[in-house]
Every structure is written in C-alpha cells, then in structure tokens.
Amino acid sequence: MNQENSLISIIVPVYNIEEYICDCLESVKAQSYSNFECLIIDDCGHDNSIQLARELLKSWEHDNRFKIIQREENGGLSAARNTGIDYSSGDYIYFLDGDDKIMPQALEALLSMAYKHPGVQMVQGNVVYENKKEVWQFKQSDFPEYSNNREWIRTQMLEWKIAISSWNKLYRSDYLKTNNLRFCEGIIHEDVKWCWDNQKHLTTIAFCDYQSYWYRTGNQTSIMHDTDKTKSAISFLSIYHLIKNDITDKKELKFIREYILPYKVSLHRWAYSKNRKCIKKKLQGIIKHSCANCTTSRCLMLLLLLYFFPFNIYKINKR
Structure with a gap:
C-alpha cells in the first residue's frame, strides 16, 4: 500500500x-x-x-x-x-x-x-x-x-x-x-x-x-449517563456468559475475576439498578449453566457470591 x-x-x-x-x-x-x-x-x-x-x-x-x-x-x-x-x-x-x-x-x-x-x-x-x-x-x-x-x-x-x-x-x-x-x-x-x-x-x-x-462527556442521553444500571449489569453478565468457555490462561481468568464479575456487576451497577429481580434471574440462569458445564471453581464462587451478597463481593474478591 x-x-x-x-x-x-x-x-x-x-x-x-x-x-x-x-x-x-x-x-x-x-x-x-x-x-x-x-x-x-x-x-x-x-x-x-x-x-x-x-x-x-x-x-x-x-x-x-x-x-x-x-x-x-x-x-x-x-x-x-x-x-x-x-x-x-x-x-x-x-x-x-x-x-x-x-x-x-x-x-x-x-x-x-x-x-x-x-x-x-x-x-x-x-x-x-x-x-x-x-x-x-x-x-x-x-x-x-x-x-x-x-x-x-x-x-x-x-x-x-x-x-x-x-x-x-x-x-x-x-x-x-x-x-x-x-x-x-x-x-x-x-x-x-x-x-x-x-x-x-x-x-x-x-x-x-x-x-x-x-x-464528548456532556451527552446526557448516552448510555454512560443512564441512572438505571440494570441493563448495564445484565450486559456484563451476558458478556461473561459468552466468554466463560473461551478462557485459555490465567490472564484471561483474571480479566473475568477482576474486571467483569465483581467490579462491573456488583459494586456500582447493582447499587444503581432499579430492577434487581431481573439481574437475579439472569444470574440464576448463568449459575445453572455454569454448574452443568464445569465452569472454573473461582468463577462459580464469584457468581454465587454475587447472587447472595451483591454489595460485598467486590471487597471479598480483593482480599
């Protein structure tokens, strides 16, 4: 060229x-x-x-x-x-x-x-x-x-x-x-x-x-400014569901453990979600699928913690 x-x-x-x-x-x-x-x-x-x-x-x-x-x-x-x-x-x-x-x-x-x-x-x-x-x-x-x-x-x-x-x-x-x-x-x-x-x-x-x-940071109609984070949390769970069987090494596992599940779903998105039942339902489906398909024990534990202790999982994961 x-x-x-x-x-x-x-x-x-x-x-x-x-x-x-x-x-x-x-x-x-x-x-x-x-x-x-x-x-x-x-x-x-x-x-x-x-x-x-x-x-x-x-x-x-x-x-x-x-x-x-x-x-x-x-x-x-x-x-x-x-x-x-x-x-x-x-x-x-x-x-x-x-x-x-x-x-x-x-x-x-x-x-x-x-x-x-x-x-x-x-x-x-x-x-x-x-x-x-x-x-x-x-x-x-x-x-x-x-x-x-x-x-x-x-x-x-x-x-x-x-x-x-x-x-x-x-x-x-x-x-x-x-x-x-x-x-x-x-x-x-x-x-x-x-x-x-x-x-x-x-x-x-x-x-x-x-x-x-x-x-531009001032577009109030953008997704970034949506005060209801339900769709955001569900999307991160969907991303996890799409990539969980494609993990090949520890770097990718860390990406899921530290950037997808605990931080993006619970710490902020859960607190500002107006439809937590919808998030719980999505989590239930992923947990069932994960149990049936031998998802790594660490990720499965994080999913379970997300389900039962959504506000505390980020601190638990960082210990």
Whole structure:
C-alpha cells in the first residue's frame, strides 16, 4: 500500500444525536488527509439526526466521500458498526461515535504511524476530553511506539491499560475481516467483548501520541449517563456468559475475576439498578449453566457470591 492512496473507512453510527452529528461530520470533512470514505450508519432513530446529516451533505454538493447507509431497523451500536464493516471498502477502518469528533490531523497522524511500521494491525491514538478531565490517555513514555510482543499486548489489553474502546483506533481492514471480528449485538458495553476478541488475535500495535479524538462527556442521553444500571449489569453478565468457555490462561481468568464479575456487576451497577429481580434471574440462569458445564471453581464462587451478597463481593474478591 502507498500512503498517498490508502483509503480509510470511517464508520459513524447515528442514533438520536441531532445536537452533535453536524459537528462530528464537519470534523471529518476538515481532515488534512482526504482519501477516506465516511459511512454514516442510520440506525433508525426518532429525531432529526439523519435529516440534518442529509442537509449538511447537500450543502457540500454531495461530496461523494460521505455515504448514508440506512438500516432496516434499529439494532443498536454494535449492529450499526457491523453494518459499517460490511459496507467498508477501505484499507483501514476507523470507528467514530456520532456525538464525538476528530481533530484536524487525526487520520494523517494515525496513518503516518501505520506506514512507519508496515503491517501493523492497529494504531492507538490519544484523546482529548470535553471537560478536560482525563479519563484515559497514554503517555508516550509509558508505552513503546511499536510492539510485536503478543503477550505484552494481551496483558495491556486484558488489564485495561490500553483503552478498551473501539473508537480512536486505526485498524487494518484485512486484520478485522480475516479474523471475522464483529461487535456483539444485543448488549451494551460491546467494547468489552470487542477487547476480549481482539486480544485473541492482535499481534502488532503502534501508539500515536497525537490527540486525534475529541470525546464528548456532556451527552446526557448516552448510555454512560443512564441512572438505571440494570441493563448495564445484565450486559456484563451476558458478556461473561459468552466468554466463560473461551478462557485459555490465567490472564484471561483474571480479566473475568477482576474486571467483569465483581467490579462491573456488583459494586456500582447493582447499587444503581432499579430492577434487581431481573439481574437475579439472569444470574440464576448463568449459575445453572455454569454448574452443568464445569465452569472454573473461582468463577462459580464469584457468581454465587454475587447472587447472595451483591454489595460485598467486590471487597471479598480483593482480599
């Protein structure tokens, strides 16, 4: 591939973000690197997001780099991203949430790093936050510019030292498609499952210190601001159920013990859930299945503790 003509597919899911979609698309339009396609995935929202996007594209005299792809029905963020992957034709794929935006040299900086390390499967960019509060940023001094040490990469991902988010990462398209990497549909916190799947396959990574992504923290309609954490807790339990039979070593077991079951389900989600009976029912089904399928004793114990002592399990697990 030649850096001059590498095509980047930018995938932008759109669902009820009429306040932000124009800012997002204008940030793509303003990129210093121009060889991209921007796939705007209409996930059948109820506001004017797509109409605003159409009007904006019309004002640009139908810049053919921007394409609106309409789904037949609402499927959630995972389904929208998967639709984007299916329609993408780029050498690289970049996920951008429609309520965020990217900085002017984002694509150029990430692609430059990709070409500096030929064949690298993923380039991680840095982030700037709307409220200036650091949520996850990396310092170049704490990470190598490039690594092909698969075990080091797995450790960083499983311990969440590399952000689990799928956005602000430049992926080689052939890496995603050859390994059939897809987002898990029907759940929220889909990036946790995405992280798990990627650590199974990723063998090369590079880090770009440029703050390429502007993350919005003030969108009160986002999942992150939902005060009822029932769906959140159930999604983490669903993720556990999906990956529990795919554990191959202690690193992956630690990921489940410390990041999925006790912390994500009980410590915060349980306390702020309005439908705990629903969580209990989900737990019952998983416990029955785990007993029948010889789940590791440590995980089974955590499930039982979650069921009977949800508020105390995090402290118990950390001892």
